[in-house]
Amino acid sequence: MKKKIICLPGDGIGPEIMDSALQILQAIANKHQYEFEVETYDFGGIAIDRKGSSLPEETLKACLNSDAVLLAAVGGPKWSGDGDRPEKGLLAIRKALNLYANVRGLEVFPQLATFSPLKEENVKNVDFIVVRELIGGIYFGEPKKFTHEEAMDTLMYTREEIERIITFAFETARKRRKKVTSIDKENVLSSSKLWREVALETAKKYPDVELEHLLVDAAAMELIRCPSRFDVIVTENMFGDILSDEASMIAGSLGLLPSASYSTAGPTLYEPIHGSAPDIAGQNIANPIGMIRSMAMMLNDFDLKAGYVDVEKALHFVLDQGIRTKDLGGTASTTEFTQAMIAVLK
Ligand code: NAD
């Protein structure tokens, strides 16, 4: 069945890595006779420039009517004021699509283990998933206030919101090594007290899955000390944002990590976890792997397993050849890396 995919290249390195993922998607489609209808829309800073809104109505409408959304990255110094900005569009699209569960998988490619700042023996066998709550918590809580004298954000969660994301984490763990680490700040925050209470209650439905709790500061330390102890991490929006960027370095580069954001019904959104990297934009040196693997997660969710496996295999083959972008100590450009993958897929 033909799948409709909406592409949002966005800003900075976004268009460069999106181009890479779409070329690979095309190669996979040709190889397996998959049918995709791909449409590109303005989103983020470029949409502010062209349409006067970070999330134009037509973009949202197209996303709501799609089977999947591929998003590269948004943001940049050009759009940093108090008014509309790319990051607002990002939060708005997540909310509008009800994308409550953001899955950020971390595995260490053996070929890249030496690029981890951690000792090689400590990054072997690291394979965990961060389940980040994506449409609640301090990012969205009201009231918010900003004046030059006083500013406020609100960290609020309802029982239902917590139960939904904890359940997602347990279901994910059941298909993996059956361990959930719930990360909170229960010693200080009321929202975390409720979080832990609901985690404990939800765990009763999953006697086959181990549940542990960690305070977020200790969790940040444990991620570096012994990352292989984690299977499924579940945590609130902002903790998940921070910890997943920290975790990405275990694998060697922020440019490697994909993500998928799920709702209860409706399209899933796939995006690398990194941002628009304005410092390297327009130079054709961005690492496209996080974007390519996000696209591969989409293939897997579409049940196009052969395509998914092909992308993973091609990635390993290219890395085996020592082809790497600059963030991983290599000299390959974004387009050279992409071409190398396509050559394998043909
Ligand atoms: P960033 O993730 O864009 O970059 C952090 C560092 O990692 C930079 O040195 C960058 O060059 C490097 N990097 C990131 N992705 C890379 C890749 N694929 N290949 C090679 N190097 C890579 O974070 P930042 O600089 O703090 O933020 C820049 C802008 O991106 C901001 O406007 C921010 O709000 C936005 N942002 C957007 C998203 C998103 O669209 N989902 C996510 C994070 C940040």
Ligand code: IPM
């Ligand atoms: C991410 C980003 C966003 C977030 C920003 C740009 C709003 O850091 O997708 O990880 O904090 O969720």
Ligand code: MN
């Ligand atoms: Mn982030």
